[in-house]
Amino acid sequence: MFIYPLAFPIEGYGAGFALLFVATIVFLSAVISGIVFTRLAGKFDAMFSGEGLLAHWTYSPQEWTRYTEVEHQRNKAGKRRLFYLVAGTAVVVGAALSIVKQETWQVMLIGTPALIAFMAFVAYVSVVSEHRRNRKHLGEAWIGTRGAVLNRDVHYWKLPASFLHSVIYREGDDPYLELEYSAQAGYGRGAYTARIPIPRGREDEARRVVAALHPLGRAG
Numbered sequence: 001m002f003i004y005p006l007a008f009p010i011e012g013y014g015a016g017f018a019l020l021f022v023a024t025i026v027f028l029s030a031v032i033s034g035i036v037f038t039r040l041a042g043k044f045d046a047m048f049s050g051e052g053l054l055a056h057w058t059y060s061p062q063e064w065t066r067y068t069e070v071e072h073q074r075n076k077a078g079k080r081r082l083f084y085l086v087a088g089t090a091v092v093v094g095a096a097l098s099i100v101k102q103e104t105w106q107v108m109l110i111g112t113p114a115l116i117a118f119m120a121f122v123a124y125v126s127v128v129s130e131h132r133r134n135r136k137h138l139g140e141a142w143i144g145t146r147g148a149v150l151n152r153d154v155h156y157w158k159l160p161a162s163f164l165h166s167v168i169y170r171e172g173d174d175p176y177l178e179l180e181y182s183a184q185a186g187y188g189r190g191a192y193t194a195r196i197p198i199p200r201g202r203e204d205e206a207r208r209v210v211a212a213l214h215p216l217g218r219a220g
Contacts, residue, residue, distance in 0.1 A: 001019055004019065006020075043146055043156070044149065047142060052144045053144050055142070056142050056143075057198070057199050058199070059139050059140070059199055060199075061138065067134075072134070074195070076127050079126060083119060090116055091116075094112035095108070139151040143209055145212070148179060153194070157183070159183060162183040164180075166179070168180075168210075169206060177196045178195050180192070
């Protein structure tokens with residue numbers, strides 16, 4: 001993309017410049033992403049080797065099956081609440097724009113339902129794919145001082161502008177650690193939650209994990 005408009009002139013005002021601009025953005029994004037994720041992979045390789053590793057848990061098929069189904073229900077409920085919130089906001093904004101600018105009511109009438117349908121599809125795919133992955137692979141968890149990995153899900157809170165906000169020991173018949181952290185996502189910040197089940201007999205180790213991540217960690 002970058003070389004073509006230099007070697008072969010492109011007809012049309014600004015087309016060559018636009019191609020150069022897009023190529024530069026793509027190239028810089030690739031370089032920056034490559035550097036960031038190569039470093040991230042190195043951090044996790046070090047954690048898998050024991051550096052900063054606080055806990056490494058495996059689960060019996062019964063434990064993982066129970067967690068998979070419980071987590072699926074929690075995930076569905078969370079995605080449903082988020083969908084209702086975003087869909088409601090879209091309806092309110094669409095109605096307000098239709099009132100303020102009456103000439104846009106036809107666009108809003110078509111665009112708002114289409115947007116809601118797209119969001120519903122994304123939420124559905126997210127829930128189903130996670131459930132399918134958990135059913136396909138028996139879970140394994142690594143928890144370190146910089147991040148955690150649960151069944152191919154990567155959570156890392158030591159990137160620039162990333163913060164671990166809390167680590168909570170959730171009591172119950174199926175106890176788990178709940179890690180809440182935030183990270184930069186585009187122009188805003190994204191909030192994320194990792195729920196890591198605690199295998200039977202590893203409760204004391206889980207409490208030591210919370211203590212190691214103190215003062216952010218707390219029992220709950």
